[in-house]
Amino acid sequence: MLYIKKAAQLITLQGHSDTPAIKEQMKNLYVIENGSVLVQENKILAVGKDEDIRQQFHEVIDKAEVIKAENKIVTPGLIDPHTHLVYAGSREKEYVMRLQGKTYMDIMNEGGGIHATTRATQESSFEQLYMETAKRLDVFLLNGVTTVEIKSGYGLSLEHELKQLKVAKQLNEDHAVDIVSTFMGAHAVSPMFKTNPDLFVDQIIQEMIPAVAESRIAEFNDVFCEKGVFTPEQSRRILEAGKQFGLIPKIHADEIEPYGGAELAVEVGAISADHLLNASERGIKMMAEKGVIGVLLPGTAFFLMAKFAPARKMIDSGIPIALSTDANPGSSPTFSLQFIMNLGCLQMGMTPEETITATTINAAHAIGRAKEIGSLEPGKKADIAIFNVPNYLFLSYQYGMNHIDTVIKSGVLVVKEGKIVI
Numbered sequence: 001m002l003y004i005k006k007a008a009q010l011i012t013l014q015g016h017s018d019t020p021a022i023k024e025q026m027k028n029l030y031v032i033e034n035g036s037v038l039v040q041e042n043k044i045l046a047v048g049k050d051e052d053i054r055q056q057f058h059e060v061i062d063k064a065e066v067i068k069a070e071n072k073i074v075t076p077g078l079i080d081p082h083t084h085l086v087y088a089g090s091r092e093k094e095y096v097m098r099l100q101g102k103t104y105m106d107i108m109n110e111g112g113g114i115h116a117t118t119r120a121t122q123e124s125s126f127e128q129l130y131m132e133t134a135k136r137l138d139v140f141l142l143n144g145v146t147t148v149e150i151k152s153g154y155g156l157s158l159e160h161e162l163k164q165l166k167v168a169k170q171l172n173e174d175h176a177v178d179i180v181s182t183f184m185g186a187h188a189v190s191p192m193f194k195t196n197p198d199l200f201v202d203q204i205i206q207e208m209i210p211a212v213a214e215s216r217i218a219e220f221n222d223v224f225c226e227k228g229v230f231t232p233e234q235s236r237r238i239l240e241a242g243k244q245f246g247l248i249p250k251i252h253a254d255e256i257e258p259y260g261g262a263e264l265a266v267e268v269g270a271i272s273a274d275h276l277l278n279a280s281e282r283g284i285k286m287m288a289e290k291g292v293i294g295v296l297l298p299g300t301a302f303f304l305m306a307k308f309a310p311a312r313k314m315i316d317s318g319i320p321i322a323l324s325t326d327a328n329p330g331s332s333p334t335f336s337l338q339f340i341m342n343l344g345c346l347q348m349g350m351t352p353e354e355t356i357t358a359t360t361i362n363a364a365h366a367i368g369r370a371k372e373i374g375s376l377e378p379g380k381k382a383d384i385a386i387f388n389v390p391n392y393l394f395l396s397y398q399y400g401m402n403h404i405d406t407v408i409k410s411g412v413l414v415v416k417e418g419k420i421v422i
Ligand SMILES: N=CN[C@@H](CCC(=O)O)C(=O)O
Pocket: 084, 113, 114, 117, 224, 252, 255, 300, 326, 328, 329, 330, 331, 332
């Protein structure tokens, strides 16, 4: 048994395992001061004021391993619901080109961007991708993240998409960080189909989706619905086809231009619509009505020097908002959700409380895991982060640094004093 003792603030985020937090609910973190947590095996046994925990569990508490949390804060392990972490190569030269005035889409249309990473990933072996992705997951863990969603999409053929997804599956078994997988064969039109993109859409629908579903190697199906990539109609076909095989729709929506992505997410019953920098008024209203989660990626707007998604308006309209790094080598090469929280506040008008809800319980909802993770409540998985800060405001206030002290994953101490110990 683990006894996490007397945190200055225990950020429980209780009460939202069934439905995500919306509007004012996103501001309520259910903080317990001088709070303690008891962990039994891989689950949370109890959460409460230290004196209450000691009283109720006095018979067993003396034998527990104590983790001191005085002057620190304790939160659920952070959750990143949108990453592209299985890739090879890097794109720092494109970053310099963008600094000189080229746009992200220009670079992609000239065969760089996603295509450059696809070539590198196709040429990479399973073992190379595994090693590189494992290192990235270590960084996530060291930053307090205990679950990440990972998309394929740098394979763009059945063989290489499956290779990426197999890497994610193997790492889910081997690495402390839990991985939730998304098939994203529709990340870019394969150059082989440049003159007839519909044939590539046919291949995704007829060949890739059935094979991915049969291998039970992904839960979600995502599409880059964007002018010059996949049209709303192509995106709809791909997402509907995935549904026939049990793959839940997600969508990269309205990232570069308004394109009806938010509306499409509602129409196909997507669990989330992601990016949304340029979502229409109508799309925002529709998402709020249907409770489609908006996964916002301010690191991408920051790195592409684009305008930020209107998070304040979205939350006030009633959309449940989650935040993510969008970690990828082109549009958001960061692995820091803590920096994303800071951007959420300073660039998107969110409150510090909202950014914590958006990286825990609402992020869990965005990947269908809210019954197991995302809050500190008895019966949930013991995924817990301890930050070396006196109160939760510091997570987004003191920015550009990693505040993590300790991480517990499934009841096991995996990070101690900021270092991996397994
Ligand atoms: N926009 C599409 N996909 C990724 C970027 C991938 C890349 O540039 O390699 C995103 O979410 O930003």
